[in-house]
Amino acid sequence: MPAKQPLSQSRPYHHGNLKQALIDMAVEVAEEKGHEEWSVREIARRLGVSSGAPFRHFPTRASLMAAIAEEATLRLRLVVERELRRAKTDEISQLKALARGFMHWALDNPAQFRIVSARRLFDFEASASLAVHFNQVRDTTMQLINRAQLAGFLCQQTATADLALALRATAYGLLRMHVDGQLSQWQVSPAKQTKHVMALMDMVVDAMVLPRAR
C-alpha cells in the first residue's frame, strides 16, 4: 500500500457551510466557463470534498441549479431596482432604466443569465423565492408600462401585457443572441457588442413611443 499524500493536512472533516459554498463555487465555475456545463463532481473537487458530499445538501443537480437561480434572480431584481432609483422619474426614462438594469446584469453575469433562463435545468414552479423575485420585476414592468400608456407615451389600445412581453422578448432576444455568440453574424464587431445591444434596446423603446408624445 503506497503512502497517501495528505491533500491538505489541516482540512477539517466538516466543511462548515458546504451548502452555500457549493452555490458560490458553481456560480464561479459557470462564469469562468461562460456556460452552465459544469459537473457536480468538479464543484466538489474544487471544494475538497468527496463526490457524494453535495448530495447531502442538494438531492439532485437540478436542485443546486434552482438554488443558484434563486440567488441570481434576487440579484437581478436588486440591480433593476437600483437602476430605477437612479433614473429620471418620467415613464420612458424609467422604462429604459428597467431594461438597462436587466441587460446590465445579464451582460455582467452571462452564465447566471443562462441558468435563470434555462427552465429545463431546474423546477421553476417548485421555488417560492424564485417566483417572488421574478414576479416583482414583471409586475414593476407592467405597472410602468401601464403608467406610460395612461400618460400618453404608449399606445392605449394595446394590452399592457402585450407591450410588456414584446419589450421583454426584445431585451431577452438581444441578450441571448449576444451570449450565444450570434452577433458576429449580424455585422456587430466583438468589441462593440455590449454597447450596441444596450443602444438597440433604447432605440426600440423610443420607436414604441407614440409620435405625438415625442
Added chain:
Amino acid sequence: MPAKQPLSQSRPYHHGNLKQALIDMAVEVAEEKGHEEWSVREIARRLGVSSGAPFRHFPTRASLMAAIAEEATLRLRLVVERELRRAKTDEISQLKALARGFMHWALDNPAQFRIVSARRLFDFEASASLAVHFNQVRDTTMQLINRAQLAGFLCQQTATADLALALRATAYGLLRMHVDGQLSQWQVSPAKQTKHVMALMDMVVDAMVLPRAR
C-alpha cells in the same frame, strides 16, 4: 459461453447509410425529447449499431450537431422562402411573412431551433453550408428592410442593420421564451402561446411602421 440471442437476425453488418441515419435519428430523438440533450450512445442503440460506430462518421458529438444544424438551417431557409412567395409583394407584408416563416419553422421544430441557436454545441464557423443558408436569410432580411425604408415604411435615419437586428432579436426572444417555457409566467395560457407569439410579432412590425405610411 452463453448462447447469444440474435438481436435482429437479419441485420446486415454494414448499415448502408449510417451517416444520414445518425442525423435523422438524432433529430427524431431531439424533437421527441423537446431538447438537444440526447447521447450519441442512445442514437447508436436505436439504430442497432455499436457505441463506437458513429465516430467513424462524426469524429465528435459536436460534429454530428453541426451536421444537424446544417440541414436544419437549409430547411429553415426553404420555409422562409416559401412564405415570402406566398405573401403579398408590398414590403410590410413581405417582412411579416419573413418573420412568420422563421417563427413557424421554429415552433414546428423546437429542438432543431435550439440546436441551430446553440452556437456553443458546435463550430458554426467551420461549416460552409451553414454560413451560406444563414447568410441568405439574413441578406434577404436586410434587403427587404432597406426596400421598406426607401419606400417610406420604415425610418430612414436608422441603419438597416440595426432595424434588422432589432426585429430578429424580437422574433428570437419570443421564440426562446416560448421554447424555454417562460411564457406561462407572462400571463399567456399554454393553449394560446403559439398564436400569441405570432400575433405579437406582427404587432411589433406594425409598431415600427412610420405613422404617415400607415
Added chain:
DNA sequence: ACCTGAACACCGTTCAAGT
C-alpha cells in the same frame, strides 16, 4: 449531523480486432 469512498449505470471517445 455531516462526510467518505466504493459502487452502479450511464456518458464521449479511442482503437485493436474482426468482416
Added chain:
DNA sequence: ACCTGAACACCGTTCAAGT
C-alpha cells in the same frame, strides 16, 4: 471501407460505513 466491443476517463446518484 465499415463496424464491433472492450477500454478509459469521465458523469450523477446512492448508500453503508466512518467521524
